[in-house]
Amino acid sequence: MTSDVKTEKIDKSLFEFAEYDSKNAELIGYSNYSYWRSTLQVFLKNKIAVILLFVVVLLLLFTVVQPYLPNQHSPIKINVDADGLQLRNLPPSSEYWFGTNSIGQDIWSRIWSGTRTSLFIGLTVGIIELIVGIFVGSIWGYVRKLDPIITEIYNVITNIPTTIILILIAYILEPGILTIIIAMSVTRWTSMARFVRNLVIIIRDREYNLASRCLGTPLHRIASKNLLPYLVSVIMLRLALAIPLAIGSEVFLTYIGIGLPVDIPSLGNLINEGRMFIMTPSLRYQLLFPTAVLSIITISFYVMGNAFGDASDPKNHI
Amino acid sequence: MKNNNEVLLEVNNLKVEFGGKKNKFVAVKGVSFNVYKGETFGLVGESGSGKTTIGRAIMRINEAAEGEIKFKGKKINGKISKELDREVTEKIQMIFQDPMASLNERAKVDYIVSEGIYNLKKFKDEADRKAKVEKALTDVGLLPEFASRFPHEFSGGQRQRIGIARVLIMEPELVVADEPISALDVSIRAQVLNILSHLQKERGLTYIFVAHDLSVVRFITDRIAVIHKGKIVELAESEKLFENPLHPYTRALISAVPQPDPIAERNKVIEIYDPSCHNYDVDKPEWVKIEEDHYILANKEEIIKYKEILESKV
Amino acid sequence: MASLYLQKKGGKMSKYVIKRFFRSIFTLIAVITVVFLLMRMMPEEGYFGETGTDKLDESQKEAILTNLGLRDPMHIQLLHFYSDLAKGDLGDSLIYRPNVSITKIIKQKAPYSIAIGLSSLGFALILGLSMGVVMAKEKNKLADKMGTFYVVIIRAVPPIVYYLFIQLYLTQIFKLPLLFDIDEPSSWILPTFAMALGNIAGYAMWMRRYMVDELNKDYLRLARAKGLSERKIMVSHVARNALVPMVQYLPASILFTIGGSIYIESLFSIPGMGGLLVDAIQLQDNNLVQALVLMFSVVGILGLFLGDVLMAMLDPRIKLHSSGGGR
Numbered sequence: 021m022t023s024d025v026k027t028e029k030i031d032k033s034l035f036e037f038a039e040y041d042s043k044n045a046e047l048i049g050y051s052n053y054s055y056w057r058s059t060l061q062v063f064l065k066n067k068i069a070v071i072l073l074f075v076v077v078l079l080l081l082f083t084v085v086q087p088y089l090p091n092q093h094s095p096i097k098i099n100v101d102a103d104g105l106q107l108r109n110l111p112p113s114s115e116y117w118f119g120t121n122s123i124g125q126d127i128w129s130r131i132w133s134g135t136r137t138s139l140f141i142g143l144t145v146g147i148i149e150l151i152v153g154i155f156v157g158s159i160w161g162y163v164r165k166l167d168p169i170i171t172e173i174y175n176v177i178t179n180i181p182t183t184i185i186l187i188l189i190a191y192i193l194e195p196g197i198l199t200i201i202i203a204m205s206v207t208r209w210t211s212m213a214r215f216v217r218n219l220v221i222i223i224r225d226r227e228y229n230l231a232s233r234c235l236g237t238p239l240h241r242i243a244s245k246n247l248l249p250y251l252v253s254v255i256m257l258r259l260a261l262a263i264p265l266a267i268g269s270e271v272f273l274t275y276i277g278i279g280l281p282v283d284i285p286s287l288g289n290l291i292n293e294g295r296m297f298i299m300t301p302s303l304r305y306q307l308l309f310p311t312a313v314l315s316i317i318t319i320s321f322y323v324m325g326n327a328f329g330d331a332s333d334p335k336n337h338i
Numbered sequence: 339m340k341n342n343n344e345v346l347l348e349v350n351n352l353k354v355e356f357g358g359k360k361n362k363f364v365a366v367k368g369v370s371f372n373v374y375k376g377e378t379f380g381l382v383g384e385s386g387s388g389k390t391t392i393g394r395a396i397m398r399i400n401e402a403a404e405g406e407i408k409f410k411g412k413k414i415n416g417k418i419s420k421e422l423d424r425e426v427t428e429k430i431q432m433i434f435q436d437p438m439a440s441l442n443e444r445a446k447v448d449y450i451v452s453e454g455i456y457n458l459k460k461f462k463d464e465a466d467r468k469a470k471v472e473k474a475l476t477d478v479g480l481l482p483e484f485a486s487r488f489p490h491e492f493s494g495g496q497r498q499r500i501g502i503a504r505v506l507i508m509e510p511e512l513v514v515a516d517e518p519i520s521a522l523d524v525s526i527r528a529q530v531l532n533i534l535s536h537l538q539k540e541r542g543l544t545y546i547f548v549a550h551d552l553s554v555v556r557f558i559t560d561r562i563a564v565i566h567k568g569k570i571v572e573l574a575e576s577e578k579l580f581e582n583p584l585h586p587y588t589r590a591l592i593s594a595v596p597q598p599d600p601i602a603e604r605n606k607v608i609e610i611y612d613p614s615c616h617n618y619d620v621d622k623p624e625w626v627k628i629e630e631d632h633y634i635l636a637n638k639e640e641i642i643k644y645k646e647i648l649e650s651k652v
Numbered sequence: 653m654a655s656l657y658l659q660k661k662g663g664k665m666s667k668y669v670i671k672r673f674f675r676s677i678f679t680l681i682a683v684i685t686v687v688f689l690l691m692r693m694m695p696e697e698g699y700f701g702e703t704g705t706d707k708l709d710e711s712q713k714e715a716i717l718t719n720l721g722l723r724d725p726m727h728i729q730l731l732h733f734y735s736d737l738a739k740g741d742l743g744d745s746l747i748y749r750p751n752v753s754i755t756k757i758i759k760q761k762a763p764y765s766i767a768i769g770l771s772s773l774g775f776a777l778i779l780g781l782s783m784g785v786v787m788a789k790e791k792n793k794l795a796d797k798m799g800t801f802y803v804v805i806i807r808a809v810p811p812i813v814y815y816l817f818i819q820l821y822l823t824q825i826f827k828l829p830l831l832f833d834i835d836e837p838s839s840w841i842l843p844t845f846a847m848a849l850g851n852i853a854g855y856a857m858w859m860r861r862y863m864v865d866e867l868n869k870d871y872l873r874l875a876r877a878k879g880l881s882e883r884k885i886m887v888s889h890v891a892r893n894a895l896v897p898m899v900q901y902l903p904a905s906i907l908f909t910i911g912g913s914i915y916i917e918s919l920f921s922i923p924g925m926g927g928l929l930v931d932a933i934q935l936q937d938n939n940l941v942q943a944l945v946l947m948f949s950v951v952g953i954l955g956l957f958l959g960d961v962l963m964a965m966l967d968p969r970i971k972l973h974s975s976g977g978g979r
Contacts, residue, residue: 046481046496055444055488172675179679181952183911188945191933192690227440234397235454235504236427249444268810275812276914277934291812298820307820311813322808 059253062331069327072320079317083139086132091115093126095133095285100124109303118309121293127306131313133285138267138317141197145204146262150255152209157216158243161224170217174210182207186269190278197280204269212258216251223247253332260325264318271314287314346410346512346544347373347396353404354391365391367568368405370625373512378538378545380559380576382552382591388568389548390435393514396546397432409512428458431510435517437497441489447500448485451475454508474503478533495526502533514546519554531558553595556580561631564588566611570625574632582651584634584644587611616640669961676957683949688733691942692726742943747935748928754943758925765917765924769909772844776851776905781894783852784859791864799856806853815915818846832922843920847912851905858897899966903959910948 064070086092093099099107099120106124110116118127160170189203223229223246232242267287273279274288282289287310294307330336354366366388373379381389394400395415396407402415414426431454434440441450451471454460461467472482478499489497498518505513515534519527535558537543549555555562556576563573564587572585583589590611597603616623621637628634628644636644708716717723721732736743742754749757787799806814822842823830829839866872875885913926921927925944932940 042479043481046479046484055490175675176679176682179676179953179956180683180949181907181910183907183914184945184948184952187914187929187933188687188690191941192694227434227436228442230394230397230399231432231434231440231501231504232442232453233399234427234432235508236424236457237453238457241457245445245449246442264808264810271810271812272911272915276918276930291816295816298816304820307816311816315809315813318810319805319808323804 059328059331062336063327066327066331069324072324072327075316076320076324079135079320080139083132083136086129093129095129096125096283098124099126109306112305119305121306122296127290127309130285130290131287131310134287134290134310135313135317137197137280137284137286138270139263141200141204141270142263142266143259144201145208145266146259148201148205149208149212149258149262152205153212153258154216154251156209157213158220158247160213160217161220170213174214177207177210183272186273187276187278190273195278195281197284200266200270200273200279203273204266208262208265212254215254219250220247223250253329257325257329257332260321260328263321267314267318344375345372346375347546348408348411349373349392349396349405350408351405352392352395352402352407354388354395354400355403364403365400365568366395369565369568369570370405371563371570371573373544373546375511375544376538376542377560378547378558380555380562381546381548381565382550382555382562383565384550384591387565389550389565390516392565393432393516393546393548396514397430398426424458427454428460428508429511431505431508431513433498433501433505433513433515433518436521437494437501438521440501441497443488443490445488446485447475447487447489450489450500451485451504451507454504458508460508470507471503474507475500477506477537478503479529493526494522495529498522498530499533502530502537506537509541510543512544512546514548516548517550518547520549520551527554534558552591564591567613569635571635572633578629578632582629582632582648584628584632584647585636586615665964668964672957672960672964676953679953680950683953684734684737684946685730687942687945687949688730689726691938692722692729694938742946743939745937745940747937748932748940754940757928757940758943758947761923761925761928764922765913765926768840768844768847768917768922768924769913771840772847772912773851773905773909775844776848776855777898779848780852780855781859781898783856784897785863785894787856787860788863788867796860799860803853803857806850811850811912812915814849815846815919818842819919830920832920834923839920843916843922847909847916850908850912851901854901854905854908855898858901859894862894862897862900896963896966899959899962902962903956906955906959907952910952 093116099116101107107116107120108122108124110120110124112119116126116128118131121127121130156170159166160174161167185207186203189206190199193199193202229242229246232246237245270279270286271288271291274286274292279288280286290310291307291314294304294310297303297306349372350370352366352369353364356363356365369388369392371379381392383389391400395402398415405415406413407415409426409430412422414422414430418426448468448471451474452461452467455467455470461470468485471485475482475484480496480499480503484492484496484500489500492500501518518534519530522530531554534545538545545558547555547559559576561574562576562579563570564579564585565571566587572579572583572588574582579588580592583592586609590609593606593609597606616637617639618637621639623635623637623640625633625635626641628636628641629648634641634644714723721729724732740755742758744750745752745754745757783799787796790796819830819842822828822845826841828842829836831839832843833839872885910926913924914929915926916922917924917927918930925947929941929944929948932944
């Protein structure tokens with residue numbers, strides 16, 4: 021009895037012959053994976069990184085917009101009161117949001133001007149690193165004859181402590197933004213070049229490059245189509261990490277007295293100025309404000325860069 | 339498919355070397371053969387025997403240290419003129435072994451398939467190019483809408499067919515297929531082989547089919563060259579080679595092919611090739627014709643022995 | 653493990669060490685030459701000592717420069733420089749302590765730097781490696797997350813920031829001296845601790861990564877399947893291999909200590925080489941800067957050499973012909 025009821029309920033269509041549809045067969049053969057979509061998905065899963073991404077975007081926007089906001093002071097103007105006396109070490113107020121420094125300059129606008137300087141240095145160094153690193157690395161990997169020479173140069177450069185090179189160059193050249201950029205660029209390209217070289221060597225003899233050669237693809241298109249796309253994620257990572265590094269190096273050089281001249285507002289100069297008040301608790305905010313902004317920037321870029329680096333690694337795309 | 343005696347490709351005393359002066363390794367040690375128009379020529383040997391290197395030397399990926407490769411009577415190795423380079427690029431194409439490694443992961447199928455015609459500007463306009471890509475994809479049984487997708491979305495068999503489509507669009511005459519199915523799932527090997535042989539009939543293509551798997555080669559090739567340690571040891575029409583394998587190495591290879599017959603399989607004696615069975619110290623081996631369409635590398639003593647075997651079979 | 657490898661592949665190993673040694677020597681010569689040539693490009697004011705630029709007339713200046721050998725052809729100068737170096741003579745200080753031999757100054761200063769540097773390295777080693785072990789064992793739990801947070805802060809924020817905060821607040825909280833004092837042992841604590849912070853993060857990160865990799869390996873699964881206790885696995889299999897991350901990070905930690913010493917010695921007024929370098933730079937004492945840059949380079953090159961050799965001894969898998977990159 022019960023079995024009859026059951027048989028009636030069974031869908032007859034389940035027992036029809038399936039027809040072979042070659043089109044459908046092809047369609048189920050592929051998966052919907054996309055490299056960039058997966059990268060984005062993995063990145064978005066990292067909540068902290070997403071928040072810091074917003075922080076970075078806001079910071080970047082703000083550094084650009086800040087000078088055009090109403091009631092902003094010039095970062096280098098020495099403010100005086102009605103009697104012509106310098107407004108020294110004013111506490112934070114509605115007029116001077118972060119107060120003024122020991123010669124009456126507005127700390128708030130100096131912090132943003134300093135951030136602009138540091139971001140500029142970081143981006144420039146990052147871009148130089150990319151250009152030199154990719155250029156040298158590709159030659160290093162592709163031209164077999166040059167390999168031993170460049171390897172030896174690389175070994176020598178990486179054997180010298182980076183800090184020492186930084187100090188030496190900054191000491192010899194005139195202090196300024198350009199000097200800092202040069203000093204940092206001299207050593208920074210090496211790891212990028214090595215990375216590109218290893219990548220080129222791996223990729224050079226991969227079958228799809230042989231295929232491109234069999235198809236007569238010229239070298240420049242092999243570089244732009246077969247090589248460069250694999251570098252994009254690393255490029256982004258290195259650019260993001262160049263910024264905290266540049267900020268740190270500028271602060272370091274300025275601290276030991278061969279960084280930016282005092283008349284260029286920079287995070288290093290601000291911290292150096294603030295350091296004078298280390299023994300005066302009431303004025304310590306002059307040190308705390310710049311270090312707080314500096315820490316937020318460097319941590320954001322660092323965490324974001326690494327999160328992106330992790331996300332762009334296909335191994336993490338499940 | 340039977341050879342009409344028009345030689346398309348001629349390889350004479352080809353030698354390929356790797357490494358510098360210190361650690362020189364000779365991968366191919368003087369190999370000669372002809373490939374006739376319209377046939378499928380098999381190159382068979384174990385891994386490391388140099389069969390892929392021969393294919394790559396024809397593709398000019400590996401440089402020939404000695405000897406010459408002639409395509410339609412014109413020498414194509416070494417320095418060649420721009421026009422010849424263009425012609426050879428167009429007319430000789432290659433299908434690669436590993437479909438997972440032979441497609442650029444960061445390029446769309448559309449670019450991968452049209453890469454060759456971009457290089458040679460083999461299209462009138464954008465619409466013409468699109469039409470050509472579509473046609474090439476359909477010819478290998480793929481859907482035209484796949485053009486806008488990335489390779490990682492596809493299965494191994496589909497990827498291999500993309501690899502074939504990118505070759506087809508060039509309208510080649512000679513295709514070097516370097517173990518095109520050995521990296522594929524067994525269930526889709528037949529599909530790829532069928533596409534290859536269908537295309538051959540349709541377009542009169544000539545194949546050089548590199549493989550280590552004799553069971554496959556038997557059904558797709560017209561003639562087979564057996565390579566051992568960089569030398570061809572036996573070359574014959576496929577059926578003749580399977581019926582009368584003479585060289586001990588060929589016999590070892592054929593005996594290793596599994597047969598779909600449990601009784602035969604149980605009684606089968608697997609021969610093991612031991613190069614020391616040749617006594618080549620005094621009596622040097624030569625490349626000789628032992629019967630019609632059947633050549634072998636043997637010394638005088640062995641020739642007599644092989645001839646006896648042949649006669650006893652007839 | 654290391655000694656076994658040495659016996660087996662002794663020939664290859666010693667060949668590598670010799671090769672690596674010659675590369676260090678070559679690097680050293682390159683550095684000396686480049687530093688010397690670059691320093692010649694400096695403005696000549698730095699050579700006139702305390703008397704200053706303004707008080708001397710041109711002929712006097714010229715006389716001083718000739719006396720110092722700075723008017724000789726460049727290759728002669730370089731030769732003199734090398735032969736002096738070979739004798740252990742780094743020249744005289746010009747401004748910092750005029751006409752005092754730099755070797756003498758460094759002899760006074762170096763012990764402080766070495767003492768603080770080594771004690772901070774040892775401290776970082778113990779704390780960093782144990783932190784890494786804890787993080788690996790507590791992977792993805794609170795301890796691991798806190799550790800990771802620490803590592804990120806240390807790596808992202810410029811060191812001067814946390815050095816300053818240590819000086820600012822820890823001195824108050826623990827009632828420790830703000831500045832260094834030779835006779836006051838408690839004044840050693842904060843500089844040593846501050847200098848170790850970065851290396852603690854470095855060692856913890858390497859150790860954690862190494863342990864996590866190692867714990868996932870098949871031979872440990874086998875050990876577990878055999879029924880070995882977790883403790884025994886840790887002791888006999890994993891901890892023994894802790895030498896690898898330690899050695900891997902050693903060169904970087906030495907470089908980091910050099911960088912840190914420059915900050916910390918001047919912040920805490922420690923009479924060492926780092927503080928001396930800052931003073932020399934600010935006083936524009938060219939000879940002293942040149943000597944110190946060379947000294948620091950030698951230490952760095954030596955550290956990298958030792959690290960590479962130790963690494964090659966420890967881990968037979970690394971390719972002996974290529975140097976470790978990424979620093």
